[in-house]
Amino acid sequence: MVGQVRPSQLLWTYGPGALIDLPNLSVITMGLDRWDVNHCQPVEEARLLAAVRRVLGPQVERLRVPPFLRDENASPFSAEGKIGVPVRPFPRWLRCVKCGLLGEYDSGLFDIKPDPYRPDRTHFVHTNCEKGSNTDAVPARFLLACRNGHLDDFPWHWYVHSGPSECTGTLRFFESNASLQTEDLKVKCDECGVTRPMVFAFGEDAKDNLPACRGRHPHLDTFETSCDEAPRTVLLGATNSWFPITLSVLAIPLEKNQVNQLVLDGWEYFADAESQDEVKVIVKTLTKSAVLPGIDQHDPKEIWKAIQDKREGNTQEAIVSEADIKVPEWGILTSPNPRTDWPQFLARRTEIPQAFSAQIDDVLLVERLREVNALIGYTRVEAPEETDDPDERPPMASICRGNPDWIPVSEVHGEGIFVKFSESAIRKWEERSSVKRRDESLQAGHRGWRNARKLNPDVAYPGIRYAMLHTFAHLLIRELALECGYNAASIRERIYANADEEKPMAGVLLYTAAPDSDGTLGGLVELGKAESLGRLIRQALLRAGVCSSDPLCSEHAPSNDRSLHAACCHACGFVAETSCERGNRYLDRALLVRTLECEDAAFFDMGSGVDG
Structure with missing residues (x-):
């Protein structure tokens, strides 16, 4: 063992193919084919499994939770500790710090x-360093990556000799100035004496010097032919260096x-059950493993x-396609009779804030819900685009040798x-x-924005309803x-927007998505009641009327800088x-309230609380 990360981080930050930069060394997470599936508990979510299979x-047979150490005090030499x-x-490549x-x-x-008892102290040392014995050796901070998802060591010998060379001398990395700019970071060959700054490894110069x-694919131990x-x-x-590609669904009763x-x-x-007696055995097994609450x-x-x-x-399974993700959720959330008897979804309707009754049709307090996220691949250099079309995103790299039969x-x-908003x-x-x-x-x-990335500019626009x-x-x-x-960061959004006249959707679900006790405090539902929600909506809209970055924020035009937001910023x-x-795209507060630059596109009229 060399360190610890949270199980959820193995999907969002440190999945297969990602680098984990620990305090004293750097490691890469290996592919799923190297994971011990016996320690990965299965998770049942039919709609998500169908969506994963579609991609x-x-x-793909199973969805499984990554393995995790259940007892933090377990001995590092025990089976549990491994x-x-x-x-x-x-x-x-490592570099001696001295x-x-x-x-x-x-x-x-x-x-x-x-150090099995303190994994964070595991490190490499340069035993015979001329400037001191057992000096620390740290990972070299430079790597090569490409848009196809490949990752490789930096070609130090090739770079310092400006191409292929028969010289096999030892290399040294040093800083010639305290500024640590790339022109001051240099690599030198001890044998032939040639020295080269790292500045030529970046930007336009890199095309001729790499x-x-x-x-x-170091996590799979493979090299693609071309x-x-x-x-x-x-x-x-x-x-x-690593962007996850994920799919997520809310566990809802179909x-x-x-x-x-x-x-x-x-x-x-x-x-495969063939009798009621066999069902009894299956139920006992499922109850013991807590797989199907x-x-x-x-x-029986x-x-x-x-x-x-x-x-x-x-x-009723045939009525709703399991591969569809948001439409079934919309149907459950807008149902006149919310479910109150399902262990993973419990909701109740509440009163609408009176001041916003012209814009809001319904408010649902979801007292219990479960979100399941699946990691299906990753990209490097460029983040994946928000589209289901593989041609519209950077190539998705695999998290497993061959075709995976399970997904974390x-x-x-x-x-x-x-x-739910008024249609x-x-x-x-x-x-x-x-x-x-x-x-x-x-x-x-x-x-x-899409033209600059050589993508089809006429697709994937979500519409003005979505932006609002x-x-x-x-x-x-x-x-x-x-x-x-x-x-x-513990509150997430799920936007339901569709202007289709046959199946229109206009709603927002805000929910907690913390993988620990921070997600079950009860405070969010309490603030969903009419008296609190109305006050919070009004406060949110009043704050949005003037931004501390105005007038620059309110006057921002997306067409000028090829951006995906209008009057909206970090402030x-x-x-x-x-x-x-x-990813903070398709936002414009002028669609909700009057701003310094636009006064006639607001959905809410904060003068009376209703839309004029």
């Missing part, structure tokens, strides 16, 4: 000093009958009947507030000429975080990227 193929995710030192010697960790120049990409992308120098710990719902969720376990509350006879109904097609997931339990009020607002002008401005920014709802969600998140007891409307489903 990765039908061979549970974890396999990693390997990367980059391979003499600057550069070398690979297995070259014989360095020794590892493990070799072609070798197509390396790669036509130019490699780029990246720094160890840089954000652009069936009116709770037994049928549980059988649907755990169908993999019940599919609530199944032990039902009679009922469960056996539900299994037979499922086989005969007498359930994380599940979080929490609470939330769902606000008639939104359609009336969308018809305003001022709103159409704001729409055209955002579309111009969208087209420019999205901005409302951000403003309310910031306001809720001041009063509900959660930090702002008024941006939230943590873990909270936002669009």
